[in-house]
Amino acid sequence: MNGRPADRTVVCMIEIEHLTKRYGKKTAVDDLTFNVKPGVVTGFLGPNGAGKSTTMRAVVGLDAPTSGLARVNGKHYSEFRSPLTEVGALLEAKSVHAGRSAYNHLLALARTHGIPKRRVQEVIDLVGLHEVAGKRVGGFSLGMGQRLGIAVALLGDPAVLILDEPVNGLDPDGVKWIRVLLKGLAAEGRTVFLSSHLMSELAQTAEHLIVIGQGRLLADTTVDDFVSGNGQARVRVVSPDAARLAEHLAGPGVSIASPEKGVLEVSGTEAAVVGQTAAAHGLVLHELRTDRGSLEDAFMQLTADAVEYRQTTEGASR
Amino acid sequence: MTAAAMTERPAPYVQPTQYKLSAAGLLGSEWTKLWSLRSTWIVLLCAVVFSAGLGALISGTVPTDLEIGGAETAVGFAMSGVGLSSVFVSVLGILVITGEYSTGSIRSTMSAAPKRLGVLWAKAAVFGAVVTVLFTVMVFATFFLSQALLDGTDLGGISLGDEGVTRALVGYVAMIVYLTLLAIAIGAILRNSAGSIGFYIGVIMILPQLATLLPWDWVSDVTPYAPGNAANTITYVDASGQALGVGESWLWMGVWLVVAYGVAGLLLKRRDM
Numbered sequence: 001m002n003g004r005p006a007d008r009t010v011v012c013m014i015e016i017e018h019l020t021k022r023y024g025k026k027t028a029v030d031d032l033t034f035n036v037k038p039g040v041v042t043g044f045l046g047p048n049g050a051g052k053s054t055t056m057r058a059v060v061g062l063d064a065p066t067s068g069l070a071r072v073n074g075k076h077y078s079e080f081r082s083p084l085t086e087v088g089a090l091l092e093a094k095s096v097h098a099g100r101s102a103y104n105h106l107l108a109l110a111r112t113h114g115i116p117k118r119r120v121q122e123v124i125d126l127v128g129l130h131e132v133a134g135k136r137v138g139g140f141s142l143g144m145g146q147r148l149g150i151a152v153a154l155l156g157d158p159a160v161l162i163l164d165e166p167v168n169g170l171d172p173d174g175v176k177w178i179r180v181l182l183k184g185l186a187a188e189g190r191t192v193f194l195s196s197h198l199m200s201e202l203a204q205t206a207e208h209l210i211v212i213g214q215g216r217l218l219a220d221t222t223v224d225d226f227v228s229g230n231g232q233a234r235v236r237v238v239s240p241d242a243a244r245l246a247e248h249l250a251g252p253g254v255s256i257a258s259p260e261k262g263v264l265e266v267s268g269t270e271a272a273v274v275g276q277t278a279a280a281h282g283l284v285l286h287e288l289r290t291d292r293g294s295l296e297d298a299f300m301q302l303t304a305d306a307v308e309y310r311q312t313t314e315g316a317s318r
Numbered sequence: 319m320t321a322a323a324m325t326e327r328p329a330p331y332v333q334p335t336q337y338k339l340s341a342a343g344l345l346g347s348e349w350t351k352l353w354s355l356r357s358t359w360i361v362l363l364c365a366v367v368f369s370a371g372l373g374a375l376i377s378g379t380v381p382t383d384l385e386i387g388g389a390e391t392a393v394g395f396a397m398s399g400v401g402l403s404s405v406f407v408s409v410l411g412i413l414v415i416t417g418e419y420s421t422g423s424i425r426s427t428m429s430a431a432p433k434r435l436g437v438l439w440a441k442a443a444v445f446g447a448v449v450t451v452l453f454t455v456m457v458f459a460t461f462f463l464s465q466a467l468l469d470g471t472d473l474g475g476i477s478l479g480d481e482g483v484t485r486a487l488v489g490y491v492a493m494i495v496y497l498t499l500l501a502i503a504i505g506a507i508l509r510n511s512a513g514s515i516g517f518y519i520g521v522i523m524i525l526p527q528l529a530t531l532l533p534w535d536w537v538s539d540v541t542p543y544a545p546g547n548a549a550n551t552i553t554y555v556d557a558s559g560q561a562l563g564v565g566e567s568w569l570w571m572g573v574w575l576v577v578a579y580g581v582a583g584l585l586l587k588r589r590d591m
Contacts, residue, residue, distance in 0.1 A: 013330075038330045061432040062425055062591040078432035085333040087429075095425040097355065097417060104354035105423070111346040112430045113337040152426060159333040189331035 013038050013160050013191035014059060018068035021054050021215075028054040030215035031068070036193045036208075038159070041186045043206030043223070044195035045299065051215035052195040053091070056164050060089045072160055084113050084156030090149040090163040098138030102129055102148050105137060110155055123151040128177075142169030150178070161185060163194040167201055179205045199299045203227075211302060218302050235271045237264040238287035239278065248277050344431060344440035352414065352444060361410040362452065365403035369453075370460050372399025377464035380471055387472030389480050390555045395473060396464030397490050397553070400457060404494045405519070407449050408501035412514045414445050415505040428591050435583055442502050442579070449498045453491045461487055482555035485564075489552030496549050496571045497522075503578035507585055522546040545574040 014036035021029040029051040036042045046052050057063040058070040061077040069076075072087055080086045096105050106120045124133045127147040132140070137148065146169050153161055161182075167175050182205055186192045196202050202209065202223070209226050211219040219226055239245050242262045249256060254268040266274060271290045278285050352358050373396045380395065415438075418424040431437050461478075468474040478484045501518050508514040526544040529537050541547055542561035551560040551567035562570065 057590075060429050062428060064588075064590060080339075080432070082335075082338045083432050084339070084430050085335075085337050089429050091425055091429070092422055095422045097351075097421045097423040099355045099357065099417075099421075100351070100423075101354065104350060105426070108347045108350040108354070109426060109430050111350055112343040113339050114343050115337050156337060157334050159331050189329050 013073055014162075014193060015069070015071045015074075016055065016059075017071070019055065019058060019065050019070055020067045021051070021058060021063060022066045028215055029058070029065075032212065032215065032217055033068075034210050034217060034220050036191055036210070038191040039186060039189055040207040041182050041192045041194065041205055042208040042210060043202035044193060044210050044212070045199060045202055046195075046197065046212040046218075048197055050212045052212065053164050054215075055212075056089070056091060056162050056193075056195065059162055060087055060091070062091070082113055082156070084109070084115070085158050086156075087160045087162060088153030088156060088158035089161075090146075090153045090166055092149075092164065094137075094145050095152075096137045096145070096148060099136055101134050101136055102140070102151075103133040105148070106151060106155060109152060113156060115155060119155065119157075123154050126154065127151040143171055143174055146170055147174070150181075158190070160191040161193065163192075165196055166194055167196065167198065175201070211299070213302070234291045235264075235266040235269065235274050236287065236289045236291055237266060237274055237278075237285060238262060239264070239283060239285050241278075241283040244281070245274075245278055245283050248281055248283075249274060339431060341436060341440070344436045345444055347430075348437075348440045348444040352448065355417075357413065358410065361406050362448075365406040366452070366456060368406070369399040369403040369456050370463065372402060373397060373460040373464050374467060375399075377467040377473075380468060380473060389476045389483050392465070392468060392473040392476045393461070393483060393486050393555055395468070396461045397457070397487075400453075400460070400490055400494065403456075404497050405523070407453075407494060407498050408518060409515055411445055411449075411498040411501040412505035412518060413511060414441055415502055416509060416511040416514050419509045420511055425591055434586050438506055438579070438583060438586055442499055445502060446495055446499050450491065450495050453494050457487050457490050480555075482557070486553055486555045489549075489554075492571075493549035493553055496575070497546075499575055500545060500578055503575070503582045506582035507578070543570055545578075548574060 016032055016034050019029050019032045020027070032051070032055060044052050044055070054063060055070070058065050059072060059077060060083075071077075072080075077083060077087065096102075100108075103120065103124065106123065107117065109115075110117070110120050124130050127150050129144065129147050129151065132144060137145070140148065146166060150163070150166060153163060163182075166178055166182075170178060182192050182194065186207075194202075194205070206223055209219060209221055209223050210217070211226070237245065240262060242258065242264050246256050246258070246264055249264075249266060249269065254266065257265045259265060271288055275285070275288055277283075376395050376398050418427055427437055428434055465474060465476060468476075476483060478487070500522065501514075504518050504522070505511075505514045508517060522544075523546050526541045526547045529541050529544075532538075542550070548562070548567060548570035551557050551562045551564055554560060557564050557567075560567075
């Protein structure tokens with residue numbers, strides 16, 4: 001147990017409390033509150049411009065909140081005596097001087113904390129950049145830049161990893177690699193917080209989800225609950241007695257559509273209920289299946305409201 | 319999956335504890351950053367070539383029947399290239415900080431040192447030290463080279479022991495270090511390479527010279543105190559005829575550095591990266 005008291009196992013590593021950030025008149029993050037826990041990969045989902053990057057920058061102290069707090073393990077980031085071992089951050093891929101080599105970029109950062117050259121070499125090997133480590137970063141591809149950014153984040157072997165769109169620009173091998181890497185890091189008890197606007201990517205990597213739109217919190221839930229909660233789960237029924245079954249299923253909150261003769265698409269209820277209803281009335285079923293919505297569907301449904309909200313308020317202010 | 323397996327999370331990871339952010343670490347980091355850019359080597363090489371080369375060229379082509387002499391002129395001839403190379407190092411000083419903003423590496427830098435001010439001090443200290451060492455060597459080497467070339471003319475035979483000579487040469491080194499430190503602060507305030515270089519050359523270097531052409535007396539009274547002029551007095555072998563005394567010159571250099579770094583530090587703390 002690493003010598004820590006047992007009650008520390010439920011500690012929240014990243015705490016965002018009523019975080020608001022305005023740039024001039026534009027509100028990037030609006031009264032956002034959520035926690036990120038260690039031990040699992042937490043996804044940070046939202047459309048472009050939703051405030052993901054702003055929130056992440058606030059956590060590592062690059063942007064000062066207009067109001068509210070962003071803390072790591074109970075402290076403001078600037079209070080840490082060794083920031084690189086507390087939080088490793090990949091914020092924008094090209095946060096590197098184009099004229100410097102990857103090795104020297106990492107070395108310069110390592111020296112601030114007295115991290116040895118051995119560790120610099122380790123992270124270079126880990127992200128697969130050993131062949132180009134001595135080359136100037138200006139000639140790097142987007143994918144190589146991302147790998148360097150990940151090496152920077154891992155340099156201090158930190159307890160918390162904050163990665164803004166880490167899969168951007170990675171080839172399929174790279175995407176697979178980072179997925180395994182992040183899950184492994186979380187399994188070691190680290191806090192892994194990664195943003196993406198690619199919902200399918202988060203579905204495969206993350207266990208927990210924070211969803212924001214227009215700088216506001218839309219959902220804070222597990223990936224499974226998010227899909228089943230928002231994804232319009234529908235029950236598809238094929239029955240020669242479809243019309244009679246529909247009569248028996250009808251009720252408040254239940255909507256029934258019949259795309260073709262003998263087929264029903266029922267939402268607002270569960271397959272088990274449909275089956276029991278059919279059995280109770282002696283109706284024959286040929287097919288009974290639940291269609292789960294995809295994470296994309298769930299996400300579109302959830303953010304549609306946020307988009308509408310923006311459009312109506314903009315219309316009102318003119 | 320059992321209930322226990324579903325609720326059990328791994329024990330929190332404990333990060334390494336032997337690494338600490340330190341002032342020495344920041345100095346080392348800035349040292350690495352400075353020398354890992356090709357532009358540093360190129361610009362400093364240019365500065366060395368121009369200061370020694372121009373000084374030697376001018377000293378070596380003095381006509382033997384020139385009717386002027388004295389330590390003041392001899393030092394002035396020797397140091398004619400130094401003023402030009404001070405522009406090179408000041409521009410490099412600006413780039414030491416604005417280069418981080420233009421490339422985005424400032425975000426990596428400030429994530430590693432979130433208190434921020436230490437980075438500014440480390441940059442000023444490392445680059446200031448490099449310029450001090452380099453120009454101490456350059457100024458004295460150029461002086462001796464120049465005197466060797468001027469041997470036999472009325473400007474020859476000047477030694478470091480002559481009154482005011484060593485002080486003036488040290489003054490040249492100090493002026494360049496002062497202007498370099500000022501340039502770094504301007505870079506930290508404006509954050510943009512082109513804007514900072516334009517401001518430095520236009521407002522700090524040229525404007526005080528142009529201002530003396532203006533018809534109002536008060537302008538000429540004020541210009542010696544301007545940031546770009548404050549260091550002039552200390553480069554004279556005989557400073558008695560200057561608007562500022564030697565002590566005043568040092569004082570105003572200090573004042574401008576405190577003002578520039580005060581503003582730079584305050585803005586660095588307050589602004590988003």
